[in-house]
Amino acid sequence: MPELPKDAIQKAYIVRGGLPRKVLPDLAWVGGCSNSAGWPGRANTTPVTHEPCMAYVILGQKTLMLDTGHYGLWYSLEGQLDAMLQGRPLDYVFLSHPEIPHTGNLGRLLAKYPGCKAIGDVRDYHLFHPEVALDRLVMAKHGDRLDLGDREVVFLDAIWKDLSGTMWTWDAKLKMLFTVDLFGYIHHRDENVCGTMLHEMSPELATAVSDRPALPFTGMRQRDQKARVAAFRNLLQSYPPEIITSGHSGPIMGPILQPTIEKLLHAVATSGPDFLQSSGAAPRRAG
């Protein structure tokens, strides 16, 4: 059996930037793109060359990072945090779920910020980070609120999840929903939009980028998605967003927000899009 070509392995990460960005005075966007999650992809699909692996920092009276960012992006991420925090400490980091692209930097963050506490559904993390003091892993459950001084952040049970225990968050001041693995997009037609928001792109490009949602959830076709879309609409009524952020996209805001929501929900309900769903059965080489 031939070995994978070494140049393919070497291309496992592609990071392009424009990040970090202070999107709003109290919202920083950090991270980068990689082909980590989808590489090498299915044989019958275009290889994933750019999957955003993003995190956010809410700059309230206290600071909260939403996800830790991908472990493989730390060499860039650390400097991005320095630039965005400008000497302020990171008070909290939200752990959406233990997937390494989302919370792989937990140990590094807690080492860098000695006063920082991790919050979320923190079950299992003591097995992955036995070096972390248990009192720095703060358990939150659905409906719990974290007071950042100038706002509350609400922890919500995710409707679509890969790992059990996945949570979303709601920033009551920004009216921002952080949906973790939902509203993620692969962009493989234009490699220069990593740090660009949908509303900053041309309409044609925004359409192309949002045509391929990353929905890496098992069972999308075995389960009635219409009922779950209805549940999501109910959530939106309780928490009407002006911004949606994801671990795999930039902030979605402005006039394009509602059409983007509708486009994604239609895709989910009809199982129409080319989901990022590799079975691992037929790997395709990158490049």
Place this chain on the structure above:
Amino acid sequence: MSGRRTRGDASNAGDAAMTQALDRRALLGGASAAAVMALLRSSYAASLAPAGAAGGATRLPGGLDAASKRAFSANQTITTLVQDRLYRVGCVVRAERLSWLPADLDGYEPLNAYVVTDPDHCVFVEPGMRILLPALQSAIETLVGNRKVWVNFTRNEADCIGNMGYLFGTCPDPTLLFGGAGGILEWINDPAVSILEVRDFLGRIPIVEAKNGTARELGALRFRWMDAGFKQMLITQWAFEASTGCLFTSDAMGYRHLAQVDAPPVVEDTRHLLAVETVTAEIAQRMNWMRESDYPEVIERFESVFRDHDVQMIAPIHGCVLRGRDVVAAHVRLVSKALRAASKVADSERMRYA
């Protein structure tokens, strides 16, 4: 049970209330004296730090620092499953704060990695969770020798690859048997450098394909890889090693737990089988997508794995190893029923926002 569980009131996300939830005293409450001593003997912190280490109070060899509030484990051991061929490497933790188990389970959970050897090859299947590193260190010291080192894992999650960086950074000339997806070598760090530095393995670790439907002989070892019989994450493999009849089932099939901390982590008889409802609940908890789903093709795939292979042992990443054809068959029948029942479990996420 209720007295032991002192979950913090997280209703307001206050630090004080929440931090109580993982207090070591809460974890120890209700454990027997022997169990506590076993925990003390093999705490993670104690096992990695030298006695009398600078910066802290003098610690008895193997003892737990009284001020420590770090996670701990018991029985960091290597268990021979097949003489000179297959080993379970792992530890035991309290069955508490584990996402895949019901909150009221009073017992302990084995956490597992595996090593398969012949005279020339040493294959680490599932590097395992970080907390079982002391056992893995012992396995490296005692089982590798002059053998060629291979590393294989079933999914890119922290419960399976937590020690992969340690293996690659420590073992001589390792090769990755890779059947998944993702730039996996960027997901782990070289233990020889600080975690705050970046020194990845790209270009340094040879990778050999181990994709689904393929087989590979490594000396006397005969591996075959396949799509997982059932799974939580999309890209999850199972691996079958024919010379031992062992099926490595990733995060599935680990439904037997321990009542005592020092109980053997291997089930070898068909007595005390669990109720279908119990297994159904655990499957639905981890494989969350199965609730209110319809997946006859998954059940068929699961059952076909056992029709197509002479499985004599099931090796999950957590829970007890199941050893013996009759034990395997009994549990396959049980899990088949539970898989059918899991589709009838209410979808809590949908109901929460109904």
